[in-house]
Amino acid sequence: GAVVSQHPSWVICKSGTSVKIECRSLDFQATTMFWYRQFPKQSLMLMATSNEGSKATYEQGVEKDKFLINHASLTLSTLTVTSAHPEDSSFYICSAGTPTDTQYFGPGTRLTVL
């Protein structure tokens, strides 16, 4: 199957700082990428949908000014958590959609905000 990578796999930061997470589709071009968040013992919650070259579409309740998404190319999308706080600590997962509309997921990034 298609491969999606994320970097970093884990990050610890101080409260108030910003953190950038990269998501790359390694062997296919992804017109659409998605960002999810997962809290412990909960299911994945979609945060936003990003299409290459256009603004991301955020799900209800997700602050677009706090979670900045850039999808500058067909193989790279980034999520920046700005002014992170402890409640932003979570497992962030991206996925990329293939031309046949199957989504493949990255391995996830565990963010801990102190």
Added chain:
Amino acid sequence: DAKTTQPPSMDCAEGRAANLPCNHSTISGNEYVYWYRQIHSQGPQYIIHGLKNNETNEMASLIITEDRKSSTLILPHATLRDTAVYYCIVRVAGRPGTASKLTFGTGTRLQVTL
């Protein structure tokens, strides 16, 4: 997208077939059934999907009832590495060249035992 109902947990002995049911009684004619699994602390892994016909790949088989109101994912010879949360998701295919979002429920936690 149609909602799905899955049992919260199941056990299966290693080497035996694991049959995971999913109810999607409100599915529409243009909605596909997708199965993903998530091993602890990893991103979800695509398994299989189908519309009407039964499907088989190297990982699993998907059996969809004739009325499409339910389906079963079959792992023919479960191993300990198949222990994971399995998600059954129903969704409409995206427009050509785009991907449509996935809505995750709570899934079935499959525990494979010796």
